[in-house]
Structures are given as C-alpha cells and as structure tokens.
Amino acid sequence: MKKLWNILLGIGAVLGAIFVMSAGRGSKKQFKADLKDNKKKLKDIKSKGESLQKEKKVVKQKISKTNAKIQNTKSKVKSTKSAKKTISDFEKKYRRKK
Numbered sequence: 001m002k003k004l005w006n007i008l009l010g011i012g013a014v015l016g017a018i019f020v021m022s023a024g025r026g027s028k029k030q031f032k033a034d035l036k037d038n039k040k041k042l043k044d045i046k047s048k049g050e051s052l053q054k055e056k057k058v059v060k061q062k063i064s065k066t067n068a069k070i071q072n073t074k075s076k077v078k079s080t081k082s083a084k085k086t087i088s089d090f091e092k093k094y095r096r097k098k
Helices: 002-025 028-076 081-094
Strands: none
C-alpha cells in the first residue's frame, strides 16, 4: 500500500511541476507585448542619454571658460610675499610680547 501511495504522490508531483511551468510561462501575446514595451522604454532611455551627453558637453565648455577666467584673474593679482615679510620684520623689531 505504501508503494502505491508513493507512486501516486510521484505522479502528482510530476503533474504539478508541469502545471507550474506552463502557468509561469504566460502567453505568446503577453510576451510580445512585454517585448514591445521594453523596446519603447529602451528607446526613450537612449534618447534621454543622448540629450544628457549634449548637456554634458555644454557644461564642460562652461567650466573650461570659467577656469580660463580664474587663471586670468589670478595672474593679475600681485604677490603679498614682500609685504608680509616687511610686516613681520616690523613686528619683531618694535612689538614685543608681554
């Protein structure tokens, strides 16, 4: 009797596995619809990526222009090295710590 129940249980397990696999696959129409939606989403993402690349180029150009302005401004600034040295010499000579 135990052997009969084991055989019936095995057959039930096989039928259940086949049912689960066939239900999980879905229909061919659903697959094609999902594929179409995925292609549309992929196309949208690619177009957004291209626009972002264009914006990135514009931003890089602005950054390079700004860096050039900064370098130009820095080159016009006088050095304060000698003035700082003069001040420190004066402080050492005339101001004493108490």
